[in-house]
Amino acid sequence: MKKVVKEYFIITLGVWFIACGINFFLVPHNLAAGGLSGLAMVINNYVPALNVGIIMIIGDIFFFIIGFIFIGKSFGIKTIYSSLMLSTTISILQWLVPLSQPISQDILISLIFGILLSAFGMAIVFNHGAATGGTDIPAKILNKYFHIEIGKGLLIIDFIVTMMALVAFGPTTGLYAILGVIMNGYVIDFIIDGFNIIKRVEIISRKSNEVQKFILNELERSATIYRAVGAYDQNEKDVIVTVMGKKEFLKLRSFLKTNDPEAFIITHNVHEVLGEGFNSIIE
Structure with missing residues:
Protein backbone atom coordinates (compact mmCIF):
# COMPACT_ATOMS: atom_id res chain seq x y z
CA MET A 1 0.00 0.00 0.00
CA LYS A 2 2.83 2.40 0.93
CA LYS A 3 4.52 1.67 -2.42
CA VAL A 4 1.32 2.46 -4.35
CA VAL A 5 0.79 5.73 -2.45
CA LYS A 6 4.43 6.73 -3.12
CA GLU A 7 4.06 5.90 -6.82
CA TYR A 8 0.90 7.99 -7.22
CA PHE A 9 2.52 10.84 -5.28
CA ILE A 10 5.47 10.85 -7.70
CA ILE A 11 3.10 10.70 -10.71
CA THR A 12 1.16 13.65 -9.25
CA LEU A 13 4.43 15.57 -8.81
CA GLY A 14 5.27 14.88 -12.45
CA VAL A 15 1.82 16.08 -13.53
CA TRP A 16 2.34 19.37 -11.63
CA PHE A 17 5.63 19.95 -13.47
CA ILE A 18 3.84 19.41 -16.80
CA ALA A 19 0.95 21.68 -15.78
CA CYS A 20 3.30 24.50 -14.66
CA GLY A 21 5.30 24.28 -17.89
CA ILE A 22 2.17 24.45 -20.03
CA ASN A 23 0.25 27.03 -17.98
CA PHE A 24 3.00 29.53 -17.11
CA PHE A 25 5.20 29.37 -20.22
CA ASN A 30 0.15 30.26 -27.63
CA LEU A 31 2.99 27.75 -28.05
CA ALA A 32 0.86 24.75 -29.03
CA ALA A 33 3.69 22.20 -29.03
CA TYR A 46 -11.47 30.49 -31.13
CA VAL A 47 -13.59 29.88 -28.00
CA PRO A 48 -12.02 32.08 -25.27
CA ALA A 49 -14.88 31.33 -22.83
CA LEU A 50 -13.43 27.82 -22.37
CA ASN A 51 -10.05 27.79 -20.63
CA VAL A 52 -7.35 25.33 -21.66
CA GLY A 53 -7.88 23.08 -18.60
CA ILE A 54 -11.62 22.67 -19.25
CA ILE A 55 -11.01 21.90 -22.94
CA MET A 56 -8.43 19.28 -21.93
CA ILE A 57 -10.91 17.61 -19.54
CA ILE A 58 -13.50 17.44 -22.36
CA GLY A 59 -10.80 16.18 -24.74
CA ASP A 60 -9.65 13.50 -22.29
CA ILE A 61 -13.19 12.18 -21.88
CA PHE A 62 -13.71 12.21 -25.66
CA PHE A 63 -10.44 10.39 -26.38
CA PHE A 64 -11.10 7.80 -23.65
CA ILE A 65 -14.51 7.01 -25.18
CA ILE A 66 -12.94 6.71 -28.64
CA GLY A 67 -10.18 4.56 -27.17
CA PHE A 75 -5.94 1.82 -20.54
CA GLY A 76 -4.20 1.58 -17.20
CA ILE A 77 -5.64 3.22 -14.10
CA LYS A 78 -2.43 5.25 -13.83
CA THR A 79 -2.92 6.70 -17.31
CA ILE A 80 -6.54 7.64 -16.64
CA TYR A 81 -5.49 9.20 -13.32
CA SER A 82 -2.54 11.18 -14.73
CA SER A 83 -4.40 12.48 -17.80
CA LEU A 84 -7.45 13.67 -15.85
CA MET A 85 -5.18 15.05 -13.11
CA LEU A 86 -3.21 17.05 -15.71
CA SER A 87 -6.26 18.73 -17.24
CA THR A 88 -7.74 19.40 -13.78
CA THR A 89 -4.44 20.85 -12.48
CA ILE A 90 -4.12 23.22 -15.45
CA SER A 91 -7.73 24.34 -14.91
CA ILE A 92 -7.00 24.98 -11.19
CA LEU A 93 -3.80 26.91 -11.99
CA GLN A 94 -5.60 29.10 -14.51
CA TRP A 95 -8.24 29.87 -11.89
CA LEU A 96 -5.83 30.42 -8.97
CA VAL A 97 -3.06 32.25 -10.86
CA PRO A 98 -4.59 34.04 -13.85
CA LEU A 99 -1.90 35.62 -16.02
CA SER A 100 -2.64 38.99 -17.62
CA GLN A 101 0.65 38.78 -19.54
CA PRO A 102 3.46 36.24 -20.08
CA ILE A 103 6.06 35.82 -17.34
CA SER A 104 8.72 36.55 -19.97
CA GLN A 105 8.16 38.52 -23.17
CA ASP A 106 10.90 36.48 -24.83
CA ILE A 107 9.09 33.70 -26.69
CA LEU A 108 12.23 31.52 -27.00
CA ILE A 109 12.96 31.69 -23.25
CA SER A 110 9.33 30.76 -22.54
CA LEU A 111 9.53 27.86 -25.01
CA ILE A 112 12.73 26.50 -23.42
CA PHE A 113 11.43 26.72 -19.83
CA GLY A 114 7.99 25.40 -20.80
CA ILE A 115 9.44 22.40 -22.63
CA LEU A 116 12.01 21.66 -19.90
CA LEU A 117 9.37 21.67 -17.14
CA SER A 118 6.76 19.69 -19.07
CA ALA A 119 9.31 17.20 -20.49
CA PHE A 120 10.75 16.61 -17.00
CA GLY A 121 7.22 15.96 -15.69
CA MET A 122 6.39 13.65 -18.61
CA ALA A 123 9.60 11.69 -18.03
CA ILE A 124 8.59 11.18 -14.37
CA VAL A 125 5.09 10.05 -15.39
CA PHE A 126 6.34 7.72 -18.17
CA ASN A 127 9.04 6.30 -15.88
CA HIS A 128 6.33 5.14 -13.45
CA GLY A 129 4.30 3.26 -16.05
CA ALA A 130 1.71 5.95 -16.78
CA ALA A 131 1.01 8.32 -19.66
CA THR A 132 -0.74 11.63 -20.03
CA GLY A 133 -3.49 10.24 -22.27
CA GLY A 134 -4.81 12.68 -24.86
CA THR A 135 -3.23 12.24 -28.29
CA ASP A 136 -1.50 9.01 -27.18
CA ILE A 137 -4.86 7.33 -27.84
CA PRO A 138 -5.26 8.35 -31.54
CA ALA A 139 -1.64 7.23 -32.01
CA LYS A 140 -2.56 3.79 -30.62
CA ILE A 141 -5.58 3.65 -32.94
CA LEU A 142 -3.33 4.42 -35.95
CA ASN A 143 -0.99 1.66 -34.74
CA LYS A 144 -3.79 -0.90 -34.41
CA TYR A 145 -5.60 -0.28 -37.68
CA PHE A 146 -2.90 1.12 -39.99
CA HIS A 147 0.19 -0.53 -38.45
CA ILE A 148 1.89 2.85 -37.96
CA GLU A 149 4.43 2.84 -35.12
CA ILE A 150 3.17 4.71 -32.04
CA GLY A 151 6.13 7.13 -32.12
CA LYS A 152 5.44 7.99 -35.75
CA GLY A 153 1.71 8.21 -35.01
CA LEU A 154 2.37 10.76 -32.25
CA LEU A 155 4.64 12.71 -34.57
CA ILE A 156 1.89 12.83 -37.23
CA ILE A 157 -0.70 14.03 -34.71
CA ASP A 158 1.67 16.58 -33.15
CA PHE A 159 2.50 17.85 -36.64
CA ILE A 160 -1.22 18.31 -37.41
CA VAL A 161 -1.68 20.21 -34.11
CA THR A 162 1.29 22.48 -34.84
CA MET A 163 -0.05 23.16 -38.35
CA MET A 164 -3.35 24.20 -36.74
CA ALA A 165 -1.35 26.45 -34.40
CA LEU A 166 0.43 27.97 -37.38
CA VAL A 167 -2.95 28.88 -38.93
CA ALA A 168 -4.43 30.10 -35.62
CA PHE A 169 -1.45 32.06 -34.24
CA GLY A 170 0.66 32.90 -37.28
CA PRO A 171 3.85 31.45 -38.83
CA THR A 172 6.31 32.67 -36.15
CA THR A 173 4.43 31.11 -33.23
CA GLY A 174 3.68 28.02 -35.31
CA LEU A 175 7.35 27.49 -36.15
CA TYR A 176 8.28 27.88 -32.47
CA ALA A 177 5.62 25.23 -31.70
CA ILE A 178 7.23 22.84 -34.21
CA LEU A 179 10.61 23.48 -32.56
CA GLY A 180 8.96 22.72 -29.21
CA VAL A 181 7.67 19.35 -30.46
CA ILE A 182 11.18 18.35 -31.57
CA MET A 183 12.78 19.55 -28.31
CA ASN A 184 10.14 17.79 -26.21
CA GLY A 185 10.85 14.36 -27.70
CA ILE A 197 20.99 4.29 -15.92
CA ILE A 198 22.35 1.11 -14.32
CA LYS A 199 26.04 0.46 -13.64
CA ARG A 200 27.69 -2.67 -15.03
CA VAL A 201 30.76 -3.18 -12.88
CA GLU A 202 33.79 -5.42 -13.44
CA SER A 208 37.55 -11.39 -4.15
CA ASN A 209 35.63 -13.40 -1.54
CA GLU A 210 35.05 -10.37 0.66
CA VAL A 211 33.85 -8.33 -2.32
CA GLN A 212 31.46 -11.09 -3.36
CA LYS A 213 30.02 -11.31 0.16
CA ARG A 221 22.77 -8.07 -5.68
CA SER A 222 24.15 -11.09 -7.48
CA ALA A 223 27.32 -11.40 -9.53
CA THR A 224 29.00 -13.60 -12.11
CA ILE A 225 32.58 -14.79 -11.53
CA TYR A 226 34.97 -15.32 -14.45
CA ARG A 227 38.42 -16.90 -14.18
CA ALA A 228 41.03 -14.85 -16.01
CA VAL A 229 44.81 -14.82 -16.41
CA GLY A 230 46.78 -11.58 -16.11
CA ALA A 231 48.95 -10.86 -19.16
CA TYR A 232 51.75 -9.33 -17.05
CA ASP A 233 52.16 -11.85 -14.21
CA GLN A 234 50.30 -14.84 -15.76
CA ASN A 235 48.48 -15.38 -12.44
CA GLU A 236 44.86 -16.54 -12.30
CA LYS A 237 42.40 -13.95 -11.00
CA ASP A 238 38.67 -13.67 -10.35
CA VAL A 239 36.77 -11.13 -12.43
CA ILE A 240 33.55 -10.19 -10.63
CA VAL A 241 30.84 -8.85 -12.95
CA PRO A 261 42.26 0.44 -2.58
CA GLU A 262 44.36 -1.32 -5.23
CA ALA A 263 41.34 -3.11 -6.74
CA PHE A 264 40.88 -2.70 -10.50
CA ILE A 265 37.36 -1.52 -11.47
CA ILE A 266 35.71 -0.97 -14.86
CA THR A 267 32.23 0.58 -15.04
CA HIS A 268 29.77 0.94 -17.92
CA ASN A 269 26.50 2.87 -18.04
CA VAL A 270 23.72 0.49 -19.07
CA HIS A 271 20.38 1.98 -20.10
CA GLU A 272 18.24 -1.11 -19.60
CA VAL A 273 18.49 -4.31 -17.56
CA LEU A 274 15.77 -6.95 -17.76
CA GLY A 275 15.41 -9.95 -15.48
CA GLU A 276 15.25 -10.88 -11.80
CA GLY A 277 15.82 -7.91 -9.51
CA PHE A 278 15.24 -5.40 -12.33
CA ASN A 279 12.48 -4.75 -14.87
CA SER A 280 10.55 -7.78 -16.06
CA ILE A 281 11.08 -9.02 -19.64
CA ILE A 282 7.31 -9.43 -19.86
CA GLU A 283 5.61 -6.06 -20.37
Whole structure:
Protein backbone atom coordinates (compact mmCIF):
# COMPACT_ATOMS: atom_id res chain seq x y z
CA MET A 1 0.00 0.00 0.00
CA LYS A 2 2.83 2.40 0.93
CA LYS A 3 4.52 1.67 -2.42
CA VAL A 4 1.32 2.46 -4.35
CA VAL A 5 0.79 5.73 -2.45
CA LYS A 6 4.43 6.73 -3.12
CA GLU A 7 4.06 5.90 -6.82
CA TYR A 8 0.90 7.99 -7.22
CA PHE A 9 2.52 10.84 -5.28
CA ILE A 10 5.47 10.85 -7.70
CA ILE A 11 3.10 10.70 -10.71
CA THR A 12 1.16 13.65 -9.25
CA LEU A 13 4.43 15.57 -8.81
CA GLY A 14 5.27 14.88 -12.45
CA VAL A 15 1.82 16.08 -13.53
CA TRP A 16 2.34 19.37 -11.63
CA PHE A 17 5.63 19.95 -13.47
CA ILE A 18 3.84 19.41 -16.80
CA ALA A 19 0.95 21.68 -15.78
CA CYS A 20 3.30 24.50 -14.66
CA GLY A 21 5.30 24.28 -17.89
CA ILE A 22 2.17 24.45 -20.03
CA ASN A 23 0.25 27.03 -17.98
CA PHE A 24 3.00 29.53 -17.11
CA PHE A 25 5.20 29.37 -20.22
CA LEU A 26 3.50 27.74 -23.24
CA VAL A 27 -0.10 28.94 -22.99
CA PRO A 28 0.68 32.70 -22.56
CA HIS A 29 2.60 32.67 -25.88
CA ASN A 30 0.15 30.26 -27.63
CA LEU A 31 2.99 27.75 -28.05
CA ALA A 32 0.86 24.75 -29.03
CA ALA A 33 3.69 22.20 -29.03
CA GLY A 34 1.55 19.21 -30.00
CA GLY A 35 -0.57 16.96 -27.83
CA LEU A 36 -3.96 17.61 -26.29
CA SER A 37 -2.67 20.74 -24.53
CA GLY A 38 -1.65 22.21 -27.90
CA LEU A 39 -5.02 21.34 -29.42
CA ALA A 40 -6.71 22.94 -26.40
CA MET A 41 -4.75 26.17 -26.98
CA VAL A 42 -5.93 26.30 -30.60
CA ILE A 43 -9.57 25.74 -29.58
CA ASN A 44 -9.23 28.32 -26.77
CA ASN A 45 -8.12 30.86 -29.37
CA TYR A 46 -11.47 30.49 -31.13
CA VAL A 47 -13.59 29.88 -28.00
CA PRO A 48 -12.02 32.08 -25.27
CA ALA A 49 -14.88 31.33 -22.83
CA LEU A 50 -13.43 27.82 -22.37
CA ASN A 51 -10.05 27.79 -20.63
CA VAL A 52 -7.35 25.33 -21.66
CA GLY A 53 -7.88 23.08 -18.60
CA ILE A 54 -11.62 22.67 -19.25
CA ILE A 55 -11.01 21.90 -22.94
CA MET A 56 -8.43 19.28 -21.93
CA ILE A 57 -10.91 17.61 -19.54
CA ILE A 58 -13.50 17.44 -22.36
CA GLY A 59 -10.80 16.18 -24.74
CA ASP A 60 -9.65 13.50 -22.29
CA ILE A 61 -13.19 12.18 -21.88
CA PHE A 62 -13.71 12.21 -25.66
CA PHE A 63 -10.44 10.39 -26.38
CA PHE A 64 -11.10 7.80 -23.65
CA ILE A 65 -14.51 7.01 -25.18
CA ILE A 66 -12.94 6.71 -28.64
CA GLY A 67 -10.18 4.56 -27.17
CA PHE A 68 -12.59 2.16 -25.45
CA ILE A 69 -14.53 1.81 -28.74
CA PHE A 70 -11.56 1.24 -31.07
CA ILE A 71 -8.87 -0.20 -28.79
CA GLY A 72 -10.69 -1.81 -25.87
CA LYS A 73 -9.99 -1.78 -22.15
CA SER A 74 -6.23 -1.44 -22.45
CA PHE A 75 -5.94 1.82 -20.54
CA GLY A 76 -4.20 1.58 -17.20
CA ILE A 77 -5.64 3.22 -14.10
CA LYS A 78 -2.43 5.25 -13.83
CA THR A 79 -2.92 6.70 -17.31
CA ILE A 80 -6.54 7.64 -16.64
CA TYR A 81 -5.49 9.20 -13.32
CA SER A 82 -2.54 11.18 -14.73
CA SER A 83 -4.40 12.48 -17.80
CA LEU A 84 -7.45 13.67 -15.85
CA MET A 85 -5.18 15.05 -13.11
CA LEU A 86 -3.21 17.05 -15.71
CA SER A 87 -6.26 18.73 -17.24
CA THR A 88 -7.74 19.40 -13.78
CA THR A 89 -4.44 20.85 -12.48
CA ILE A 90 -4.12 23.22 -15.45
CA SER A 91 -7.73 24.34 -14.91
CA ILE A 92 -7.00 24.98 -11.19
CA LEU A 93 -3.80 26.91 -11.99
CA GLN A 94 -5.60 29.10 -14.51
CA TRP A 95 -8.24 29.87 -11.89
CA LEU A 96 -5.83 30.42 -8.97
CA VAL A 97 -3.06 32.25 -10.86
CA PRO A 98 -4.59 34.04 -13.85
CA LEU A 99 -1.90 35.62 -16.02
CA SER A 100 -2.64 38.99 -17.62
CA GLN A 101 0.65 38.78 -19.54
CA PRO A 102 3.46 36.24 -20.08
CA ILE A 103 6.06 35.82 -17.34
CA SER A 104 8.72 36.55 -19.97
CA GLN A 105 8.16 38.52 -23.17
CA ASP A 106 10.90 36.48 -24.83
CA ILE A 107 9.09 33.70 -26.69
CA LEU A 108 12.23 31.52 -27.00
CA ILE A 109 12.96 31.69 -23.25
CA SER A 110 9.33 30.76 -22.54
CA LEU A 111 9.53 27.86 -25.01
CA ILE A 112 12.73 26.50 -23.42
CA PHE A 113 11.43 26.72 -19.83
CA GLY A 114 7.99 25.40 -20.80
CA ILE A 115 9.44 22.40 -22.63
CA LEU A 116 12.01 21.66 -19.90
CA LEU A 117 9.37 21.67 -17.14
CA SER A 118 6.76 19.69 -19.07
CA ALA A 119 9.31 17.20 -20.49
CA PHE A 120 10.75 16.61 -17.00
CA GLY A 121 7.22 15.96 -15.69
CA MET A 122 6.39 13.65 -18.61
CA ALA A 123 9.60 11.69 -18.03
CA ILE A 124 8.59 11.18 -14.37
CA VAL A 125 5.09 10.05 -15.39
CA PHE A 126 6.34 7.72 -18.17
CA ASN A 127 9.04 6.30 -15.88
CA HIS A 128 6.33 5.14 -13.45
CA GLY A 129 4.30 3.26 -16.05
CA ALA A 130 1.71 5.95 -16.78
CA ALA A 131 1.01 8.32 -19.66
CA THR A 132 -0.74 11.63 -20.03
CA GLY A 133 -3.49 10.24 -22.27
CA GLY A 134 -4.81 12.68 -24.86
CA THR A 135 -3.23 12.24 -28.29
CA ASP A 136 -1.50 9.01 -27.18
CA ILE A 137 -4.86 7.33 -27.84
CA PRO A 138 -5.26 8.35 -31.54
CA ALA A 139 -1.64 7.23 -32.01
CA LYS A 140 -2.56 3.79 -30.62
CA ILE A 141 -5.58 3.65 -32.94
CA LEU A 142 -3.33 4.42 -35.95
CA ASN A 143 -0.99 1.66 -34.74
CA LYS A 144 -3.79 -0.90 -34.41
CA TYR A 145 -5.60 -0.28 -37.68
CA PHE A 146 -2.90 1.12 -39.99
CA HIS A 147 0.19 -0.53 -38.45
CA ILE A 148 1.89 2.85 -37.96
CA GLU A 149 4.43 2.84 -35.12
CA ILE A 150 3.17 4.71 -32.04
CA GLY A 151 6.13 7.13 -32.12
CA LYS A 152 5.44 7.99 -35.75
CA GLY A 153 1.71 8.21 -35.01
CA LEU A 154 2.37 10.76 -32.25
CA LEU A 155 4.64 12.71 -34.57
CA ILE A 156 1.89 12.83 -37.23
CA ILE A 157 -0.70 14.03 -34.71
CA ASP A 158 1.67 16.58 -33.15
CA PHE A 159 2.50 17.85 -36.64
CA ILE A 160 -1.22 18.31 -37.41
CA VAL A 161 -1.68 20.21 -34.11
CA THR A 162 1.29 22.48 -34.84
CA MET A 163 -0.05 23.16 -38.35
CA MET A 164 -3.35 24.20 -36.74
CA ALA A 165 -1.35 26.45 -34.40
CA LEU A 166 0.43 27.97 -37.38
CA VAL A 167 -2.95 28.88 -38.93
CA ALA A 168 -4.43 30.10 -35.62
CA PHE A 169 -1.45 32.06 -34.24
CA GLY A 170 0.66 32.90 -37.28
CA PRO A 171 3.85 31.45 -38.83
CA THR A 172 6.31 32.67 -36.15
CA THR A 173 4.43 31.11 -33.23
CA GLY A 174 3.68 28.02 -35.31
CA LEU A 175 7.35 27.49 -36.15
CA TYR A 176 8.28 27.88 -32.47
CA ALA A 177 5.62 25.23 -31.70
CA ILE A 178 7.23 22.84 -34.21
CA LEU A 179 10.61 23.48 -32.56
CA GLY A 180 8.96 22.72 -29.21
CA VAL A 181 7.67 19.35 -30.46
CA ILE A 182 11.18 18.35 -31.57
CA MET A 183 12.78 19.55 -28.31
CA ASN A 184 10.14 17.79 -26.21
CA GLY A 185 10.85 14.36 -27.70
CA TYR A 186 14.62 14.63 -27.26
CA VAL A 187 14.44 16.04 -23.71
CA ILE A 188 12.00 13.33 -22.52
CA ASP A 189 14.24 10.55 -23.88
CA PHE A 190 17.34 12.16 -22.33
CA ILE A 191 15.74 12.47 -18.86
CA ILE A 192 14.27 8.95 -18.89
CA ASP A 193 17.70 7.56 -19.85
CA GLY A 194 19.16 9.45 -16.87
CA PHE A 195 16.56 7.99 -14.49
CA ASN A 196 17.20 4.44 -15.64
CA ILE A 197 20.99 4.29 -15.92
CA ILE A 198 22.35 1.11 -14.32
CA LYS A 199 26.04 0.46 -13.64
CA ARG A 200 27.69 -2.67 -15.03
CA VAL A 201 30.76 -3.18 -12.88
CA GLU A 202 33.79 -5.42 -13.44
CA ILE A 203 36.09 -5.87 -10.44
CA ILE A 204 39.47 -7.55 -10.06
CA SER A 205 40.41 -7.67 -6.38
CA ARG A 206 42.85 -9.55 -4.19
CA LYS A 207 39.98 -9.85 -1.71
CA SER A 208 37.55 -11.39 -4.15
CA ASN A 209 35.63 -13.40 -1.54
CA GLU A 210 35.05 -10.37 0.66
CA VAL A 211 33.85 -8.33 -2.32
CA GLN A 212 31.46 -11.09 -3.36
CA LYS A 213 30.02 -11.31 0.16
CA PHE A 214 29.56 -7.52 0.29
CA ILE A 215 27.70 -7.54 -3.05
CA LEU A 216 25.48 -10.46 -2.00
CA ASN A 217 24.79 -9.56 1.64
CA GLU A 218 25.06 -5.77 1.86
CA LEU A 219 23.93 -4.67 -1.60
CA GLU A 220 21.61 -7.68 -2.09
CA ARG A 221 22.77 -8.07 -5.68
CA SER A 222 24.15 -11.09 -7.48
CA ALA A 223 27.32 -11.40 -9.53
CA THR A 224 29.00 -13.60 -12.11
CA ILE A 225 32.58 -14.79 -11.53
CA TYR A 226 34.97 -15.32 -14.45
CA ARG A 227 38.42 -16.90 -14.18
CA ALA A 228 41.03 -14.85 -16.01
CA VAL A 229 44.81 -14.82 -16.41
CA GLY A 230 46.78 -11.58 -16.11
CA ALA A 231 48.95 -10.86 -19.16
CA TYR A 232 51.75 -9.33 -17.05
CA ASP A 233 52.16 -11.85 -14.21
CA GLN A 234 50.30 -14.84 -15.76
CA ASN A 235 48.48 -15.38 -12.44
CA GLU A 236 44.86 -16.54 -12.30
CA LYS A 237 42.40 -13.95 -11.00
CA ASP A 238 38.67 -13.67 -10.35
CA VAL A 239 36.77 -11.13 -12.43
CA ILE A 240 33.55 -10.19 -10.63
CA VAL A 241 30.84 -8.85 -12.95
CA THR A 242 27.66 -7.33 -11.51
CA VAL A 243 24.97 -4.74 -12.29
CA MET A 244 23.51 -2.27 -9.80
CA GLY A 245 22.02 1.18 -9.33
CA LYS A 246 24.08 4.36 -8.92
CA LYS A 247 23.58 4.51 -5.13
CA GLU A 248 24.65 0.88 -4.73
CA PHE A 249 27.74 1.54 -6.85
CA LEU A 250 28.77 4.41 -4.54
CA LYS A 251 28.53 2.02 -1.57
CA LEU A 252 30.61 -0.57 -3.42
CA ARG A 253 33.25 2.00 -4.34
CA SER A 254 33.44 3.16 -0.73
CA PHE A 255 33.83 -0.46 0.43
CA LEU A 256 36.66 -1.10 -2.04
CA LYS A 257 38.37 2.18 -1.12
CA THR A 258 38.51 1.03 2.51
CA ASN A 259 39.21 -2.68 2.04
CA ASP A 260 41.17 -2.95 -1.20
CA PRO A 261 42.26 0.44 -2.58
CA GLU A 262 44.36 -1.32 -5.23
CA ALA A 263 41.34 -3.11 -6.74
CA PHE A 264 40.88 -2.70 -10.50
CA ILE A 265 37.36 -1.52 -11.47
CA ILE A 266 35.71 -0.97 -14.86
CA THR A 267 32.23 0.58 -15.04
CA HIS A 268 29.77 0.94 -17.92
CA ASN A 269 26.50 2.87 -18.04
CA VAL A 270 23.72 0.49 -19.07
CA HIS A 271 20.38 1.98 -20.10
CA GLU A 272 18.24 -1.11 -19.60
CA VAL A 273 18.49 -4.31 -17.56
CA LEU A 274 15.77 -6.95 -17.76
CA GLY A 275 15.41 -9.95 -15.48
CA GLU A 276 15.25 -10.88 -11.80
CA GLY A 277 15.82 -7.91 -9.51
CA PHE A 278 15.24 -5.40 -12.33
CA ASN A 279 12.48 -4.75 -14.87
CA SER A 280 10.55 -7.78 -16.06
CA ILE A 281 11.08 -9.02 -19.64
CA ILE A 282 7.31 -9.43 -19.86
CA GLU A 283 5.61 -6.06 -20.37
